[in-house]
Amino acid sequence: MQTFEQGAFDPTVVGTFPRPAPGEEGTASYTDADTERWFVEAPKSKFRTPFERDRARVVHSSGLRRLGAKTQVLGPGSDDFVRTRLTHSLEVAQVGREMGRALGCDPDLVDTACLTHDLGHPPFGHNGERALAEVARDVGGFEGNAQTLRLLTRLEPKIFTADGRPMGLNLTRASLDASVKYPWRYGAGPTKPDGGTTHKFGVYPDDTPVFDWLRQGAPRGARCMExxxxxxxxxxxxxxxxxxxxxxxxxxxxxxxxxxxxxxxxxxxxxxxxxxxxxxxxxxxxxxxxxxxxxxxxxxxxxxxxxxxxxxxxxxxxxxxxxxxxxxxxxxxxxxxxxxxxxxxxxxxxxxxxxxxxxxxxxxxxxxxxEQEPLYQRQREVIADLVGVLADRGPVALEPSFAADWRAAPDDDARLRVVVDQVASLTDVSAMQLHARLVPGHD
Incomplete structure (x- = not known):
């Protein structure tokens, strides 16, 4: 029997969190800490639970819409039948929602985690992810799940503090925790059976404050049931x-x-x-x-x-x-x-x-x-070219929201992270179009 855990799970921890009585429904199974938001918002309508509100925020997000033009396994334009990241995410949400419901999890909470699980993936699927990991290796690397956390808590435009600090979608603690596949920092993952450590991780260094907040009360390296x-x-x-x-x-x-x-x-x-x-x-x-x-x-x-x-x-x-x-x-x-x-x-x-x-x-x-097809080699080149030219031209070439991040960045490493954020947000089509505009003669 396998525990579906990427990290070590301490069985002694099970039972230290309050277990709800059979028959309880919805958020009654969760504590006030679970439904807390990093930035305290004004009271909302009582007709929706906090997790229903979280799900709605994800459904209406620009990040989710972009998944419709991002590669799952085969490119979105390869034929009319093939799945995109968006249709894949919808299917994952359906499977996860039913499984979660059967186990007593809040279905909207699981649905939210499933809808968000691929938001941070860049254009060209895992091919693009590898390319961005290479260019970002000296500034904390790149990983789709870490990028998802960054999008949910910083990049997706929804909630701002009074002093203008972006809070992303400002989801509840339980929803954010459920979206984190790899609850550890770069290089701090569990040991694999061959003695190595996983290259997967869930948070970049400058997103550590919100990561520490959402992991309050969680066993180190363990993922929540959702x-x-x-x-x-x-x-x-x-x-x-x-x-x-x-x-x-x-x-x-x-x-x-x-x-x-x-x-x-x-x-x-x-x-x-x-x-x-x-x-x-x-x-x-x-x-x-x-x-x-x-x-x-x-x-x-x-x-x-x-x-x-x-x-x-x-x-x-x-x-x-x-x-x-x-x-x-x-x-x-x-x-x-x-x-x-x-x-x-x-x-x-x-x-x-x-x-x-x-x-x-x-x-x-x-x-x-x-892997050996010229198209996939070309995709990696497009990613590397885009990072290079955007890092060189800075705010002149960046989208307005990322240009503002660039100007506020304290050093070159932070500016490179902004460029990576911009490239990761692109779809397969927009990446090729931007490359044709910024690197003429190479497409």
Whole structure:
């Protein structure tokens, strides 16, 4: 049985937070500290809970709208069917909301965490993230989740203090905490099975004050239940939906997985991308189990009937994975509301292997091959070029809001961070358009 935690979880901590009685609804399961906001606002309408208000702020944010033109796995313009970061986030929210509700979490709180989980991702998906991490390595690095926290608490225009300080969306403590996948600073993550440390992190140095505030009362390195639900919903969604996109797009024939050699290829890609400690035999067994369920459509022909079969299969897989986690978690922690730090999400080993194996299928047949395509090399060059020219031209070339940040920045490192903020906010299309305007003759 696996704890769905990226960091060490101290089981002695479970139960030190108030556990609500069965039957309590909504925010009754949460404390005043959970619904507190970093900047105290005037009283609002009593017709909505604090978490309903948080969700509404995210839904109406410019950051969420931009996800509609940002790459998930395949570029938004590659065909009409492929998922974008926005449609992926909506699907994650649906999966997470239902899973959270089943475990007694506030569904709006989980929904908010799911909708925000990719807000900080730059143009060109993980390709753009790697490019920005390289240019920002000397100023605290770049990570999509850390950028999400920065957007929610600083960059998204919604709430300002009386003295003009931006507070972003000013979400509640519980919503911000639930949005943090990696609750540690750069280089301070948990040790991996191979002895190294994860490159993922959740906060930049100059965002430490709000990070410390939202983590008050939280066990060090542990994620709240709502964040764990969000993370598993994300894993489930992209493991299933990326494979669906690949099948419909003609990039993958799942019948290949009947071949032992092809399953071995998948296992090797999993080990190369996600860690050599993953057992190849367990991954092979996971793929065989999935084939036996009939939920991997191996005779897809593009017809409306086969599209319906594929869609039903994705639903069955989502139910299989989320249901297994819900059952395992309830078996250990019992009934009632499993919220915040009163419990942890458990995923059976076989379920975790099946999710990882499906992620490996997408890597093997879609993500790894594209790494050598000229388009993906070009995307990284576009990111590097944009950072270079914006850092050189400063406020003359930056959007007005980022130009103001540049002028207020105390040093070159802070100014580079502003440039990274600007580039990360771009969509795939606007990044290419800005590059064509600022770096003529190179597109």
């Amino acid at each position: 964040a764990q639900v969000m993370d598993l919903a994300d894993d489930i969604s992209y493991s299933v939906h990326d494979v669906e996109d690949a099948v419909v797009g003609g990039r993958l024939d799942l019948a290949l997985l009947h071949d032992e050699a092809e399953r071995a290829r998948v296992a090797e890609h999993v080990r190369a991308w996600y860690g050599t400690w993953h057992d190849a035999d367990a991954l092979d067994a996971a793929l065989l189990r999935l084939l036996e369920t009939g939920d991997l459509v191996t005779d897809f022909d593009g017809s409306r009937r086969s599209l319906a079969q594929l869609k039903d299969a994705t639903s069955q897989l989502i139910g299989r994975f989320s249901g297994a986690a819900q059952t395992a978690t309830r078996d250990l922690f019992g009934d009632g509301h499993l919220t915040r730090y009163t419990a942890r999400l458990l995923v059976p080993d076989e379920t975790a292997d099946e999710i990882l194996a499906l992620k490996g299928v997408a890597v093997t047949y879609v993500m790894a091959p594209r």
